[in-house]
Amino acid sequence: MRFDGKVGRVTGAGSGIGRAVAIGFAQRGGTVAVADVNRDGAEAVAAHIKAAGGSAIAIGVDLTQPAEIEAMIAQTLGAFGRLDMLHNNAFGVPSGLQKGRFARVAEIDDAVWDYTLQVGLTAVMQATRRVLPVMQRQGGGAIVNTASISGLFGDYGIAAYNAMKAGVANFTRVVAMEYAGDNIRCNCICPGAIDTPLLQRSLTTIQGFADATLAAIPMGRLGRPEEMGNVVLFLASDLASYVTGAAIVADGGLTAKTGIPTRFRN
Numbered sequence: 423m424r425f426d427g428k429v430g431r432v433t434g435a436g437s438g439i440g441r442a443v444a445i446g447f448a449q450r451g452g453t454v455a456v457a458d459v460n461r462d463g464a465e466a467v468a469a470h471i472k473a474a475g476g477s478a479i480a481i482g483v484d485l486t487q488p489a490e491i492e493a494m495i496a497q498t499l500g501a502f503g504r505l506d507m508l509h510n511n512a513f514g515v516p517s518g519l520q521k522g523r524f525a526r527v528a529e530i531d532d533a534v535w536d537y538t539l540q541v542g543l544t545a546v547m548q549a550t551r552r553v554l555p556v557m558q559r560q561g562g563g564a565i566v567n568t569a570s571i572s573g574l575f576g577d578y579g580i581a582a583y584n585a586m587k588a589g590v591a592n593f594t595r596v597v598a599m600e601y602a603g604d605n606i607r608c609n610c611i612c613p614g615a616i617d618t619p620l621l622q623r624s625l626t627t628i629q630g631f632a633d634a635t636l637a638a639i640p641m642g643r644l645g646r647p648e649e650m651g652n653v654v655l656f657l658a659s660d661l662a663s664y665v666t667g668a669a670i671v672a673d674g675g676l677t678a679k680t681g682i683p684t685r686f687r688n
Contacts, residue, residue, distance in 0.1 A: 568650075
């Protein structure tokens, strides 16, 4: 699996899954634009890549601002002249909205809802819309979006996140359908519980949540960002040349079961 001569751009690449994808893409010969709202985090990842002999630039971007999304794409094209792989991955909740993040539907905070859909879904559309003509002119490309098992099934108390990730999954299918004839593939990954800063907040602050989460996963552990990165890189590579419109679940078996208790007793 190689990306020699190819250029990728990854959002949310300063940590977690995005960091793993950016580093993995560069390790396999690709050039990567490392984008994150945390410019220092993006700089650190780009420096890591360059120290290992790879090629990367860091871009600070606020995905609530369409002009910054446009500038991010323009900066990537200005630096490298092309864009072969787009990984729409970024999502996080700023500290000012943390208090209202968990709520039942009747108590949803409008600011949380609006922010979640803008950063997690609308920004995906805005970046994809800008990149599609570039990939058409090049003769093809690969887009991989980070959805979630929370976009396939429901969770208590995070309706905005559920709705956003479901939107990402179906938006992925539409892009795949509309642009398959242009040799542009679009897929998404649906991670389960992955050891990222976003999940760690809940694991460390909600009593009993960590133990209950691990107990629900048949593999008995959290996924690692690198494990998700490997799925993204496969979907972005020529090894997945006949895969488009797919939502690939990677969750340690979490959604493989019905939830009905076992009929066996030790």
